[in-house]
Amino acid sequence: MIVSTWDFGAAANAAAFARIKAGGSLLDAVEAGAMVPEADPTNHSVGFGGYPDREGYVTLDAIIMDDRGNVGAVAALEDFAHPISVARRVMEKTPHTMLVGAGAHQFALEQGFSRTKLLTPEAEAAWREWLRTSQYKPVANSENQRGSALDHDTIGILACGTDGRLAGACTTSGMAFKLRGRIGDSPQSGCGLLVEAGVGGATATGVGEEVTRIAGSARVVSSMRAGMSPMAACREAVTHIARLRGDAVKDAQVAFLAIDRRGEVGAYALQPGFTYAVTDTDGHTRVSAAESLKGAPRAR
Numbered sequence: 320m321i322v323s324t325w326d327f328g329a330a331a332n333a334a335a336f337a338r339i340k341a342g343g344s345l346l347d348a349v350e351a352g353a354m355v356p357e358a359d360p361t362n363h364s365v366g367f368g369g370y371p372d373r374e375g376y377v378t379l380d381a382i383i384m385d386d387r388g389n390v391g392a393v394a395a396l397e398d399f400a401h402p403i404s405v406a407r408r409v410m411e412k413t414p415h416t417m418l419v420g421a422g423a424h425q426f427a428l429e430q431g432f433s434r435t436k437l438l439t440p441e442a443e444a445a446w447r448e449w450l451r452t453s454q455y456k457p458v459a460n461s462e463n464q465r466g467s468a469l470d471h472d473t474i475g476i477l478a479c480g481t482d483g484r485l486a487g488a489c490t491t492s493g494m495a496f497k498l499r500g501r502i503g504d505s506p507q508s509g510c511g512l513l514v515e516a517g518v519g520g521a522t523a524t525g526v527g528e529e530v531t532r533i534a535g536s537a538r539v540v541s542s543m544r545a546g547m548s549p550m551a552a553c554r555e556a557v558t559h560i561a562r563l564r565g566d567a568v569k570d571a572q573v574a575f576l577a578i579d580r581r582g583e584v585g586a587y588a589l590q591p592g593f594t595y596a597v598t599d600t601d602g603h604t605r606v607s608a609a610e611s612l613k614g615a616p617r618a619r
């Protein structure tokens with residue numbers, strides 16, 4: 320089974336499923352899935368076409384992992400369209416788990432990745448408009464100014480084999496118009512993503528700072544390890560954020576998506592509007608609206 324965040328997860332799942340059908344591994348599948356929104360210029364929160372930081376630089380964060388503790392990540396990577404593939408090289412070719420900024424850039428070049436101009440005319444226009452009309456305000460206010468933040472955000476993708484083995488990937492351009500150097504939850508193991516053999520996997524989307532504060536995906540996996548269902552584990556993490564942060568998250572979106580080793584799927588969000596895509600072992604995909612703390616799911 321393959322699960323991923325948001326409506327655009329359906330296309331990612333299709334690519335991941337095709338990769339498995341072609342004989343690829345679970346890691347191959349989640350990488351192929353993550354590459355779909357990374358290449359989509361109309362997706363302004365992931366990869367090519369992502370909105371830039373406050374200075375106009377598109378900087379990308381990504382992580383990939385299997386369920387045996389093999390992890391690779393990049394953060395604040397510029398000029399490469401597929402940070403998820405660079406993250407996989409970090410996992411497979413280095414003794415490290417994360418490279419950032421100039422070092423990640425140098426590594427990507429050394430690994431033979433081609434440079435790409437990531438700032439599209441549309442994203443640049445949005446940035447210039449933001450510069451003209453907005454004062455910089457950190458975190459949730461920047462997220463809100465993106466306008467579509469509740470509908471389009473990070474892609475996290477999890478694959479679970481029929482044998483219960485797992486892999487996951489997560490990739491994003493992060494919060495629109497963020498401070499230069501800002502890194503969210505997505506590339507951090509246990510924050511934007513965690514998969515664990517014998518338990519399951521979880522991924523997060525929404526305001527990364529709120530997920531990072533509680534090591535959100537690790538919390539969800541830990542709850543599943545203790546016996547909670549994926550849905551209950553996601554709800555527990557969201558409820559914890561709401562209690563901890565109160566008014567600070569009243570307009571923010573945070574959501575978790577999880578799958579356990581038996582293929583049971585659960586999701587929960589702070590606000591209505593979070594959707595996720597589930598592809599079953601026959602390749603059929605369903606997009607669902609998650610339940611949320613602050614209201615019923617939006618009708619689909």
Ligand code: GLY
Pocket residue numbers: 473491492493494502503504505523524525526527528
């Ligand atoms: N959840 C993605 C980010 O905040 O960067």
